[in-house]
């Protein structure tokens with residue numbers, strides 16, 4: 081199976097503007113930064129959460145806590161994976177109790193990653209509320225999960241793949257849609 085690039089959906093400017101808008105939406109919905117915390121899902125959710133933290137700092141003059149979640153051990157397909165999963169670190173260096181946590185990921189598709197992230201979070205503490213921010217919502221949910229903040233809604237077919245690239249992981253910023261071909 082090969083992936084063929086079909087179209088560029090977002091360039092670096094579009095990603096930057098989406099992050100700026102989402103930062104404002106988070107502040108509006110939560111009426112400021114009180115008890116707010118950001119938790120990125122590894123891998124690309126983490127740099128996106130960091131960018132939101134920086135933007136919120138720019139707007140409000142205060143740094144909100146930032147954490148990183150590895151959901152590998154919480155995946156619902158863990159027992160069926162062919163290869164030994166690589167476990168990265170979960171780093172949430174603050175108490176989640178009573179926090180308004182904004183989970184951050186790059187793509188929302190079936191919702192299974194977010195389901196796993198909710199389990200992982202709730203094992204660490206008891207947030208007051210958990211919200212979800214994603215750069216791309218491509219539809220095809222298999223669980224009753226929705227995002228509170230969306231960079232871009234992209235209607236897709238299941239034969240398509242969304243590729244999100246971020247500078248911190250991939251050396252460039254961009255979002256493309258690709259076709260799966262046999």
Ligand SMILES: O=P(O)(O)OC[C@H]1O[C@H](OP(=O)(O)OP(=O)(O)O)[C@H](O)[C@@H]1O
Nearest residue numbers: 123185186187188189190191192193194
């Ligand atoms: O809603 P879902 O169906 O769970 O899909 C969304 C997830 O899929 C991707 O991760 P992937 O498992 O491809 O790993 P990667 O981020 O390391 O590429 C993406 O980063 C999301 O976390």
Ligand SMILES: O=c1cc[nH]c(=O)[nH]1
Nearest residue numbers: 187189240241242243
């Ligand atoms: O198309 C998709 C689906 C899940 N995760 C991605 O990164 N892209």
